[in-house]
Amino acid sequence: MNPEEILYPISKPSKGSSGPTWMWRFTKPVIYIDKCTKCGLCWVYCPEATINILENGFPKIDYEYCKGCGICDNVCPVDAIEMVNEYGD
Amino acid sequence: MSMETRRIRKVLSGNHAASYAVKLANVDVIPIYPITPQTTIVEKIVDFVENNEMKAEVIHADSEHSAMAAAIGASASGARVYTATSSHGLLYMYEMIWWAANARLPIVAGFVTRSIGPPWNIWSDHNDYLTLRDSGWIMFFASSAQEVFDMTLQAFKVAENPRVRLPVGVAWDGFQISHSFEPVELLRQEEVDAFLPDPRDIKPLLNVDEPISIGNLPIATDNMMFRESIWRSMERARDYIKDVMNEYRALSRRNYGYLIEEYKAMDAETIFITMGAISGDAKIAVDKLRENGERVGLARIRVIRPMPVTDLVRLGRIANNIVVIDRNVSMGLGGILAREIKSIFYDFYVETPTYGFITGLAGTEVSPEDYIKIYRMVLDGEVEPSTNIWYYHGGVMK
Numbered sequence: 001m002n003p004e005e006i007l008y009p010i011s012k013p014s015k016g017s018s019g020p021t022w023m024w025r026f027t028k029p030v031i032y033i034d035k036c037t038k039c040g041l042c043w044v045y046c047p048e049a050t051i052n053i054l055e056n057g058f059p060k061i062d063y064e065y066c067k068g069c070g071i072c073d074n075v076c077p078v079d080a081i082e083m084v085n086e087y088g089d
Numbered sequence: 090m091s092m093e094t095r096r097i098r099k100v101l102s103g104n105h106a107a108s109y110a111v112k113l114a115n116v117d118v119i120p121i122y123p124i125t126p127q128t129t130i131v132e133k134i135v136d137f138v139e140n141n142e143m144k145a146e147v148i149h150a151d152s153e154h155s156a157m158a159a160a161i162g163a164s165a166s167g168a169r170v171y172t173a174t175s176s177h178g179l180l181y182m183y184e185m186i187w188w189a190a191n192a193r194l195p196i197v198a199g200f201v202t203r204s205i206g207p208p209w210n211i212w213s214d215h216n217d218y219l220t221l222r223d224s225g226w227i228m229f230f231a232s233s234a235q236e237v238f239d240m241t242l243q244a245f246k247v248a249e250n251p252r253v254r255l256p257v258g259v260a261w262d263g264f265q266i267s268h269s270f271e272p273v274e275l276l277r278q279e280e281v282d283a284f285l286p287d288p289r290d291i292k293p294l295l296n297v298d299e300p301i302s303i304g305n306l307p308i309a310t311d312n313m314m315f316r317e318s319i320w321r322s323m324e325r326a327r328d329y330i331k332d333v334m335n336e337y338r339a340l341s342r343r344n345y346g347y348l349i350e351e352y353k354a355m356d357a358e359t360i361f362i363t364m365g366a367i368s369g370d371a372k373i374a375v376d377k378l379r380e381n382g383e384r385v386g387l388a389r390i391r392v393i394r395p396m397p398v399t400d401l402v403r404l405g406r407i408a409n410n411i412v413v414i415d416r417n418v419s420m421g422l423g424g425i426l427a428r429e430i431k432s433i434f435y436d437f438y439v440e441t442p443t444y445g446f447i448t449g450l451a452g453t454e455v456s457p458e459d460y461i462k463i464y465r466m467v468l469d470g471e472v473e474p475s476t477n478i479w480y481y482h483g484g485v486m487k
Contacts, residue, residue, distance in 0.1 A: 006254050007318035008193050010294060011305040018306075 167293025190225030212452020357386025
Protein backbone atom coordinates (compact mmCIF):
# COMPACT_ATOMS: atom_id res chain seq x y z
CA MET A 1 0.00 0.00 0.00
CA ASN A 2 1.39 3.40 -1.03
CA PRO A 3 1.08 5.54 2.13
CA GLU A 4 0.58 8.71 0.06
CA GLU A 5 -2.30 7.24 -1.89
CA ILE A 6 -5.89 7.85 -0.86
CA LEU A 7 -8.06 4.77 -1.20
CA TYR A 8 -11.63 5.39 -2.24
CA PRO A 9 -14.23 2.67 -1.50
CA ILE A 10 -15.45 2.62 -5.10
CA SER A 11 -15.81 -0.17 -7.63
CA LYS A 12 -16.30 -0.22 -11.36
CA PRO A 13 -19.05 -2.38 -12.85
CA SER A 14 -17.73 -5.65 -14.20
CA LYS A 15 -19.25 -8.98 -15.04
CA GLY A 16 -19.18 -11.48 -12.20
CA SER A 17 -16.95 -9.51 -9.83
CA SER A 18 -18.18 -11.77 -7.00
CA GLY A 19 -17.27 -14.95 -8.88
CA PRO A 20 -19.59 -17.54 -10.49
CA THR A 21 -22.73 -16.75 -8.50
CA TRP A 22 -24.73 -19.61 -10.07
CA MET A 23 -23.35 -21.62 -7.16
CA TRP A 24 -25.66 -19.67 -4.80
CA ARG A 25 -28.69 -21.03 -6.64
CA PHE A 26 -31.15 -23.71 -5.44
CA THR A 27 -33.97 -23.11 -7.92
CA LYS A 28 -33.53 -21.88 -11.44
CA PRO A 29 -35.89 -19.76 -13.55
CA VAL A 30 -37.01 -21.34 -16.80
CA ILE A 31 -38.69 -19.19 -19.49
CA TYR A 32 -41.56 -20.67 -21.54
CA ILE A 33 -41.04 -18.76 -24.78
CA ASP A 34 -44.49 -19.72 -26.14
CA LYS A 35 -46.17 -17.80 -23.28
CA CYS A 36 -43.74 -14.82 -23.31
CA THR A 37 -45.17 -11.50 -24.60
CA LYS A 38 -41.74 -9.74 -24.76
CA CYS A 39 -42.87 -7.16 -22.19
CA GLY A 40 -39.35 -6.99 -20.70
CA LEU A 41 -40.39 -6.77 -17.04
CA CYS A 42 -38.04 -9.62 -16.06
CA TRP A 43 -35.18 -7.70 -17.68
CA VAL A 44 -36.13 -4.54 -15.76
CA TYR A 45 -36.43 -6.25 -12.39
CA CYS A 46 -33.49 -8.69 -12.46
CA PRO A 47 -31.32 -7.33 -9.62
CA GLU A 48 -28.13 -8.84 -11.02
CA ALA A 49 -28.65 -7.89 -14.70
CA THR A 50 -28.39 -11.53 -15.73
CA ILE A 51 -31.35 -11.30 -18.12
CA ASN A 52 -30.59 -10.01 -21.60
CA ILE A 53 -33.06 -9.17 -24.35
CA LEU A 54 -32.21 -10.94 -27.60
CA GLU A 55 -32.55 -9.35 -31.03
CA ASN A 56 -35.86 -11.15 -31.53
CA GLY A 57 -37.18 -9.45 -28.36
CA PHE A 58 -37.24 -12.51 -26.12
CA PRO A 59 -35.39 -12.60 -22.79
CA LYS A 60 -32.44 -14.92 -22.21
CA ILE A 61 -31.05 -15.75 -18.77
CA ASP A 62 -27.30 -15.89 -18.13
CA TYR A 63 -27.23 -19.01 -15.92
CA GLU A 64 -23.55 -18.46 -15.08
CA TYR A 65 -24.46 -15.53 -12.80
CA CYS A 66 -28.22 -15.98 -12.07
CA LYS A 67 -28.54 -16.47 -8.29
CA GLY A 68 -32.05 -17.92 -8.53
CA CYS A 69 -33.75 -15.22 -6.49
CA GLY A 70 -37.06 -15.71 -8.32
CA ILE A 71 -37.96 -12.04 -8.79
CA CYS A 72 -38.44 -12.57 -12.54
CA ASP A 73 -40.92 -15.36 -11.78
CA ASN A 74 -42.77 -13.03 -9.42
CA VAL A 75 -43.03 -10.08 -11.81
CA CYS A 76 -43.88 -12.00 -14.99
CA PRO A 77 -47.51 -10.95 -15.77
CA VAL A 78 -48.26 -13.99 -17.95
CA ASP A 79 -46.63 -16.72 -15.85
CA ALA A 80 -44.07 -17.48 -18.54
CA ILE A 81 -41.30 -18.02 -15.96
CA GLU A 82 -41.20 -20.93 -13.56
CA MET A 83 -38.68 -21.69 -10.81
CA VAL A 84 -37.56 -25.33 -11.04
CA ASN A 85 -35.55 -27.18 -8.44
CA GLU A 86 -32.11 -27.81 -9.87
CA TYR A 87 -31.31 -30.71 -7.59
CA GLY A 88 -34.47 -32.76 -8.13
CA ASP A 89 -37.19 -33.23 -5.54
CA MET B 90 -5.59 50.62 2.77
CA SER B 91 -7.62 52.38 0.13
CA MET B 92 -11.41 52.43 0.14
CA GLU B 93 -11.64 49.65 -2.44
CA THR B 94 -9.77 47.13 -0.36
CA ARG B 95 -11.42 47.82 2.99
CA ARG B 96 -12.99 44.84 4.67
CA ILE B 97 -16.51 44.87 6.05
CA ARG B 98 -16.99 44.62 9.80
CA LYS B 99 -20.38 43.47 11.01
CA VAL B 100 -21.90 42.74 14.40
CA LEU B 101 -22.77 39.06 14.02
CA SER B 102 -23.78 36.10 16.14
CA GLY B 103 -21.57 33.02 15.95
CA ASN B 104 -24.18 31.32 13.77
CA HIS B 105 -24.47 34.24 11.35
CA ALA B 106 -20.67 34.38 11.14
CA ALA B 107 -20.84 30.80 9.82
CA SER B 108 -23.57 31.79 7.34
CA TYR B 109 -21.39 34.59 5.95
CA ALA B 110 -18.44 32.23 5.61
CA VAL B 111 -20.61 29.75 3.70
CA LYS B 112 -21.82 32.53 1.41
CA LEU B 113 -18.29 33.75 0.69
CA ALA B 114 -17.11 30.17 0.08
CA ASN B 115 -19.55 29.84 -2.83
CA VAL B 116 -21.04 26.63 -1.48
CA ASP B 117 -23.11 24.77 -4.11
CA VAL B 118 -25.46 22.61 -2.06
CA ILE B 119 -26.80 23.09 1.49
CA PRO B 120 -29.06 20.29 2.77
CA ILE B 121 -30.68 21.43 6.01
CA TYR B 122 -32.94 20.45 8.87
CA PRO B 123 -33.61 22.89 11.73
CA ILE B 124 -32.68 22.29 15.38
CA THR B 125 -31.97 24.67 18.26
CA PRO B 126 -29.40 26.24 18.58
CA GLN B 127 -28.20 25.63 15.03
CA THR B 128 -31.25 26.90 13.13
CA THR B 129 -30.23 30.53 12.65
CA ILE B 130 -27.24 29.46 10.51
CA VAL B 131 -29.41 27.96 7.83
CA GLU B 132 -32.13 30.61 8.20
CA LYS B 133 -29.55 33.23 7.27
CA ILE B 134 -28.24 31.11 4.38
CA VAL B 135 -31.78 30.72 3.03
CA ASP B 136 -32.14 34.53 3.26
CA PHE B 137 -29.00 34.92 1.14
CA VAL B 138 -30.30 32.47 -1.47
CA GLU B 139 -33.81 33.98 -1.57
CA ASN B 140 -32.38 37.50 -1.97
CA ASN B 141 -30.10 36.31 -4.81
CA GLU B 142 -27.02 37.25 -2.81
CA MET B 143 -25.85 33.65 -3.09
CA LYS B 144 -26.32 31.01 -5.76
CA ALA B 145 -26.82 27.64 -4.09
CA GLU B 146 -29.18 24.71 -3.96
CA VAL B 147 -30.87 24.51 -0.54
CA ILE B 148 -32.42 21.10 0.14
CA HIS B 149 -35.10 21.07 2.85
CA ALA B 150 -34.59 17.52 4.12
CA ASP B 151 -37.08 15.54 6.20
CA SER B 152 -34.53 14.76 8.93
CA GLU B 153 -30.87 15.25 9.81
CA HIS B 154 -30.18 11.72 8.57
CA SER B 155 -31.57 12.70 5.17
CA ALA B 156 -29.74 16.03 5.27
CA MET B 157 -26.37 14.31 5.62
CA ALA B 158 -27.39 11.68 3.06
CA ALA B 159 -28.15 14.49 0.59
CA ALA B 160 -24.83 16.11 1.49
CA ILE B 161 -23.10 12.81 0.72
CA GLY B 162 -24.79 12.52 -2.67
CA ALA B 163 -24.03 16.11 -3.60
CA SER B 164 -20.43 15.90 -2.44
CA ALA B 165 -19.90 12.64 -4.34
CA SER B 166 -20.95 14.47 -7.49
CA GLY B 167 -18.22 17.08 -6.90
CA ALA B 168 -20.26 19.88 -5.31
CA ARG B 169 -19.03 22.02 -2.41
CA VAL B 170 -21.41 21.14 0.43
CA TYR B 171 -22.26 22.58 3.85
CA THR B 172 -24.74 21.51 6.49
CA ALA B 173 -25.17 22.11 10.22
CA THR B 174 -26.83 20.54 13.23
CA SER B 175 -26.79 20.10 17.02
CA SER B 176 -27.30 17.53 19.77
CA HIS B 177 -30.14 15.12 18.94
CA GLY B 178 -29.97 16.16 15.30
CA LEU B 179 -26.31 15.16 15.22
CA LEU B 180 -27.12 11.82 16.82
CA TYR B 181 -29.88 11.22 14.29
CA MET B 182 -27.35 12.08 11.56
CA TYR B 183 -24.73 9.81 13.09
CA GLU B 184 -24.88 6.84 10.70
CA MET B 185 -24.37 9.17 7.74
CA ILE B 186 -21.55 10.98 9.60
CA TRP B 187 -19.46 7.82 9.36
CA TRP B 188 -20.58 7.24 5.78
CA ALA B 189 -19.26 10.69 4.79
CA ALA B 190 -15.83 10.01 6.30
CA ASN B 191 -15.51 6.46 4.99
CA ALA B 192 -16.48 7.58 1.47
CA ARG B 193 -13.79 10.31 1.68
CA LEU B 194 -16.17 13.20 0.95
CA PRO B 195 -14.94 16.75 1.69
CA ILE B 196 -18.15 17.95 3.37
CA VAL B 197 -17.93 20.84 5.83
CA ALA B 198 -20.46 20.96 8.66
CA GLY B 199 -21.16 23.29 11.56
CA PHE B 200 -21.94 21.67 14.89
CA VAL B 201 -23.42 23.97 17.52
CA THR B 202 -22.91 22.04 20.72
CA ARG B 203 -25.85 21.30 22.99
CA SER B 204 -26.51 18.75 25.74
CA ILE B 205 -28.18 15.47 24.99
CA GLY B 206 -31.51 14.66 26.66
CA PRO B 207 -33.39 13.54 28.53
CA PRO B 208 -34.02 15.65 30.50
CA TRP B 209 -34.79 18.24 27.87
CA ASN B 210 -32.37 21.12 27.50
CA ILE B 211 -31.00 23.57 25.01
CA TRP B 212 -27.72 24.63 26.64
CA SER B 213 -24.20 23.73 25.65
CA ASP B 214 -21.87 20.94 26.51
CA HIS B 215 -19.51 19.09 24.21
CA ASN B 216 -20.66 15.48 24.38
CA ASP B 217 -22.70 15.69 21.17
CA TYR B 218 -19.75 16.88 19.07
CA LEU B 219 -17.27 14.50 20.69
CA THR B 220 -19.24 11.51 19.38
CA LEU B 221 -17.45 12.29 16.08
CA ARG B 222 -14.03 11.61 17.51
CA ASP B 223 -13.48 8.08 16.14
CA SER B 224 -15.26 8.61 12.82
CA GLY B 225 -12.59 10.11 10.55
CA TRP B 226 -13.96 13.67 10.63
CA ILE B 227 -11.40 16.42 11.18
CA MET B 228 -12.68 18.33 14.20
CA PHE B 229 -12.24 22.09 14.76
CA PHE B 230 -13.55 23.93 17.81
CA ALA B 231 -14.09 27.70 17.78
CA SER B 232 -14.56 30.00 20.76
CA SER B 233 -15.72 33.29 19.21
CA ALA B 234 -17.89 34.43 16.32
CA GLN B 235 -14.80 35.67 14.49
CA GLU B 236 -13.15 32.29 14.90
CA VAL B 237 -16.29 30.54 13.63
CA PHE B 238 -16.04 32.63 10.46
CA ASP B 239 -12.31 32.01 10.06
CA MET B 240 -12.41 28.29 10.82
CA THR B 241 -15.34 27.62 8.48
CA LEU B 242 -13.37 29.06 5.57
CA GLN B 243 -10.25 27.13 6.56
CA ALA B 244 -12.33 23.94 6.84
CA PHE B 245 -13.16 23.93 3.12
CA LYS B 246 -9.52 24.26 2.17
CA VAL B 247 -8.45 21.45 4.50
CA ALA B 248 -11.28 19.10 3.49
CA GLU B 249 -10.78 19.50 -0.25
CA ASN B 250 -7.01 19.04 -0.27
CA PRO B 251 -6.42 15.98 -2.49
CA ARG B 252 -4.04 14.55 0.13
CA VAL B 253 -6.62 14.93 2.91
CA ARG B 254 -10.10 14.41 1.39
CA LEU B 255 -11.94 14.10 4.69
CA PRO B 256 -15.03 15.87 6.04
CA VAL B 257 -14.36 18.71 8.49
CA GLY B 258 -16.55 19.70 11.42
CA VAL B 259 -16.44 23.15 12.96
CA ALA B 260 -18.04 23.32 16.41
CA TRP B 261 -18.91 26.16 18.75
CA ASP B 262 -20.94 26.41 21.95
CA GLY B 263 -24.69 26.77 21.75
CA PHE B 264 -25.97 30.24 22.77
CA GLN B 265 -22.71 31.37 24.40
CA ILE B 266 -21.20 31.66 20.92
CA SER B 267 -24.06 30.79 18.57
CA HIS B 268 -26.41 33.56 19.76
CA SER B 269 -23.95 36.10 21.20
CA PHE B 270 -23.22 39.07 18.94
CA GLU B 271 -19.68 40.28 18.40
CA PRO B 272 -17.88 42.43 15.84
CA VAL B 273 -16.70 40.16 13.04
CA GLU B 274 -14.39 41.22 10.24
CA LEU B 275 -15.34 39.53 6.98
CA LEU B 276 -12.87 38.79 4.22
CA ARG B 277 -13.63 40.31 0.85
CA GLN B 278 -14.98 38.00 -1.85
CA GLU B 279 -11.77 38.31 -3.91
CA GLU B 280 -9.71 37.33 -0.88
CA VAL B 281 -11.82 34.22 -0.24
CA ASP B 282 -11.77 33.30 -3.93
CA ALA B 283 -7.98 33.49 -3.91
CA PHE B 284 -7.65 31.59 -0.61
CA LEU B 285 -9.97 28.68 -1.37
CA PRO B 286 -9.45 26.22 -4.22
CA ASP B 287 -11.84 26.46 -7.16
CA PRO B 288 -14.84 24.27 -6.25
CA ARG B 289 -14.74 22.93 -9.82
CA ASP B 290 -11.40 21.33 -8.97
CA ILE B 291 -12.99 18.98 -6.43
CA LYS B 292 -12.50 15.52 -7.89
CA PRO B 293 -16.01 14.04 -8.15
CA LEU B 294 -16.41 10.40 -7.22
CA LEU B 295 -19.47 10.08 -9.45
CA ASN B 296 -19.27 10.64 -13.18
CA VAL B 297 -22.05 9.71 -15.61
CA ASP B 298 -19.54 8.81 -18.32
CA GLU B 299 -17.72 6.38 -16.07
CA PRO B 300 -20.21 4.63 -13.78
CA ILE B 301 -18.99 3.38 -10.41
CA SER B 302 -20.61 2.34 -7.18
CA ILE B 303 -19.52 3.62 -3.78
CA GLY B 304 -19.19 1.28 -0.86
CA ASN B 305 -19.62 -2.11 -2.49
CA LEU B 306 -18.61 -5.22 -0.56
CA PRO B 307 -14.81 -5.61 -0.58
CA ILE B 308 -12.73 -8.39 0.92
CA ALA B 309 -11.96 -7.81 4.61
CA THR B 310 -8.31 -6.85 4.07
CA ASP B 311 -9.30 -4.13 1.58
CA ASN B 312 -11.83 -2.89 4.09
CA MET B 313 -9.13 -2.53 6.73
CA MET B 314 -6.90 -0.76 4.19
CA PHE B 315 -9.61 1.86 3.62
CA ARG B 316 -9.54 2.60 7.34
CA GLU B 317 -5.74 2.82 7.33
CA SER B 318 -5.92 5.22 4.40
CA ILE B 319 -8.15 7.51 6.49
CA TRP B 320 -5.70 7.21 9.38
CA ARG B 321 -2.80 8.27 7.14
CA SER B 322 -4.72 11.21 5.71
CA MET B 323 -5.54 12.31 9.25
CA GLU B 324 -1.84 12.17 10.19
CA ARG B 325 -0.92 14.19 7.08
CA ALA B 326 -3.70 16.67 7.86
CA ARG B 327 -1.97 17.69 11.10
CA ASP B 328 0.77 19.52 9.15
CA TYR B 329 -1.53 20.67 6.39
CA ILE B 330 -3.96 22.30 8.86
CA LYS B 331 -1.00 24.29 10.24
CA ASP B 332 -0.09 25.39 6.69
CA VAL B 333 -3.66 26.50 5.99
CA MET B 334 -3.93 28.35 9.30
CA ASN B 335 -0.57 30.01 8.66
CA GLU B 336 -1.66 31.17 5.23
CA TYR B 337 -4.93 32.44 6.68
CA ARG B 338 -3.11 34.23 9.48
CA ALA B 339 -0.99 36.16 6.96
CA LEU B 340 -4.15 37.03 5.03
CA SER B 341 -6.38 38.00 7.96
CA ARG B 342 -3.71 39.34 10.37
CA ARG B 343 -5.44 37.38 13.14
CA ASN B 344 -3.43 34.97 15.28
CA TYR B 345 -4.99 32.15 17.27
CA GLY B 346 -2.02 29.79 17.17
CA TYR B 347 -2.56 26.56 15.29
CA LEU B 348 -3.97 23.35 16.71
CA ILE B 349 -3.74 24.94 20.15
CA GLU B 350 -4.00 28.57 21.23
CA GLU B 351 -1.63 29.33 24.09
CA TYR B 352 -2.23 32.16 26.55
CA LYS B 353 0.63 33.05 28.91
CA ALA B 354 1.68 29.39 28.92
CA MET B 355 5.36 29.83 28.08
CA ASP B 356 6.56 30.42 31.66
CA ALA B 357 3.56 28.90 33.46
CA GLU B 358 3.87 26.43 36.30
CA THR B 359 0.19 25.48 36.10
CA ILE B 360 -1.52 25.26 32.73
CA PHE B 361 -5.26 25.00 32.20
CA ILE B 362 -6.34 23.09 29.09
CA THR B 363 -9.80 24.07 27.88
CA MET B 364 -11.92 24.06 24.74
CA GLY B 365 -14.67 26.32 23.44
CA ALA B 366 -16.53 29.24 24.99
CA ILE B 367 -15.48 28.69 28.59
CA SER B 368 -11.87 29.38 27.56
CA GLY B 369 -12.66 33.12 27.71
CA ASP B 370 -13.41 32.86 31.43
CA ALA B 371 -10.16 30.94 31.84
CA LYS B 372 -8.22 33.82 30.27
CA ILE B 373 -9.75 36.27 32.76
CA ALA B 374 -8.86 33.89 35.59
CA VAL B 375 -5.28 33.60 34.32
CA ASP B 376 -4.97 37.39 34.27
CA LYS B 377 -6.39 37.73 37.80
CA LEU B 378 -4.12 35.01 39.17
CA ARG B 379 -1.09 36.55 37.43
CA GLU B 380 -1.86 39.90 39.12
CA ASN B 381 -1.25 38.05 42.37
CA GLY B 382 2.02 36.64 41.09
CA GLU B 383 0.74 33.15 40.32
CA ARG B 384 2.40 31.61 37.27
CA VAL B 385 -0.63 30.30 35.45
CA GLY B 386 -1.27 29.82 31.74
CA LEU B 387 -3.88 28.49 29.38
CA ALA B 388 -3.90 26.23 26.33
CA ARG B 389 -7.11 26.20 24.34
CA ILE B 390 -7.60 23.19 22.08
CA ARG B 391 -8.72 24.35 18.61
CA VAL B 392 -8.33 21.06 16.76
CA ILE B 393 -9.29 17.80 18.49
CA ARG B 394 -8.85 15.47 15.52
CA PRO B 395 -6.12 15.11 14.51
CA MET B 396 -5.07 15.43 18.16
CA PRO B 397 -2.34 18.07 18.74
CA VAL B 398 0.01 15.51 20.27
CA THR B 399 3.34 17.36 20.09
CA ASP B 400 1.85 20.64 21.38
CA LEU B 401 0.36 18.86 24.36
CA VAL B 402 3.57 17.00 25.15
CA ARG B 403 5.54 20.26 24.97
CA LEU B 404 3.10 21.92 27.42
CA GLY B 405 3.27 18.88 29.68
CA ARG B 406 7.04 19.24 29.84
CA ILE B 407 6.88 23.02 30.58
CA ALA B 408 4.39 22.80 33.43
CA ASN B 409 4.40 21.44 36.97
CA ASN B 410 0.63 20.90 36.90
CA ILE B 411 -1.78 20.39 34.03
CA VAL B 412 -5.46 21.07 34.76
CA VAL B 413 -7.83 19.82 32.07
CA ILE B 414 -11.34 21.29 32.07
CA ASP B 415 -13.78 18.95 30.34
CA ARG B 416 -17.20 20.15 29.30
CA ASN B 417 -18.09 16.53 28.60
CA VAL B 418 -17.85 13.14 30.24
CA SER B 419 -17.28 9.61 29.05
CA MET B 420 -19.39 7.60 31.47
CA GLY B 421 -17.31 5.00 33.25
CA LEU B 422 -13.98 6.62 32.32
CA GLY B 423 -13.87 10.40 32.92
CA GLY B 424 -13.52 13.68 31.08
CA ILE B 425 -12.65 12.83 27.48
CA LEU B 426 -9.91 15.43 26.98
CA ALA B 427 -8.29 14.70 30.35
CA ARG B 428 -8.21 10.97 29.66
CA GLU B 429 -6.84 11.42 26.12
CA ILE B 430 -4.19 13.89 27.27
CA LYS B 431 -3.10 11.54 30.06
CA SER B 432 -2.71 8.69 27.59
CA ILE B 433 -0.58 10.92 25.32
CA PHE B 434 1.57 11.92 28.29
CA TYR B 435 2.10 8.25 29.14
CA ASP B 436 3.30 7.56 25.56
CA PHE B 437 5.92 10.33 25.83
CA TYR B 438 7.04 9.72 29.45
CA VAL B 439 5.54 13.04 30.62
CA GLU B 440 5.01 12.57 34.36
CA THR B 441 3.49 15.99 35.12
CA PRO B 442 0.47 15.59 37.45
CA THR B 443 -2.60 16.02 35.27
CA TYR B 444 -5.92 16.85 36.91
CA GLY B 445 -9.26 16.28 35.22
CA PHE B 446 -12.25 18.46 36.11
CA ILE B 447 -15.68 17.74 34.66
CA THR B 448 -17.67 20.96 34.64
CA GLY B 449 -20.08 23.14 32.67
CA LEU B 450 -22.26 20.20 31.61
CA ALA B 451 -25.76 21.06 30.38
CA GLY B 452 -24.77 24.71 30.13
CA THR B 453 -23.96 25.21 33.82
CA GLU B 454 -22.02 28.38 34.53
CA VAL B 455 -18.21 28.30 34.57
CA SER B 456 -16.94 31.70 35.74
CA PRO B 457 -13.41 33.08 36.18
CA GLU B 458 -13.91 32.63 39.95
CA ASP B 459 -14.51 28.92 39.33
CA TYR B 460 -11.15 28.60 37.58
CA ILE B 461 -9.52 30.37 40.51
CA LYS B 462 -11.20 27.94 42.94
CA ILE B 463 -10.10 24.98 40.82
CA TYR B 464 -6.56 26.39 40.81
CA ARG B 465 -6.61 26.63 44.63
CA MET B 466 -7.94 23.07 44.95
CA VAL B 467 -5.06 21.79 42.83
CA LEU B 468 -2.31 23.83 44.53
CA ASP B 469 -3.60 23.12 48.05
CA GLY B 470 -3.49 19.39 47.34
CA GLU B 471 -7.24 18.93 47.84
CA VAL B 472 -7.55 16.71 44.77
CA GLU B 473 -5.63 13.76 43.35
CA PRO B 474 -4.65 13.52 39.67
CA SER B 475 -6.23 10.07 39.50
CA THR B 476 -9.76 11.31 40.30
CA ASN B 477 -12.36 12.78 37.98
CA ILE B 478 -13.66 15.79 39.86
CA TRP B 479 -17.27 16.87 39.24
CA TYR B 480 -17.04 20.62 39.73
CA TYR B 481 -20.27 22.67 39.80
CA HIS B 482 -20.48 26.46 39.60
CA GLY B 483 -19.25 27.51 43.06
CA GLY B 484 -17.60 24.25 44.08
CA VAL B 485 -17.76 20.50 44.44
CA MET B 486 -21.13 19.13 45.65
CA LYS B 487 -20.81 17.61 49.12
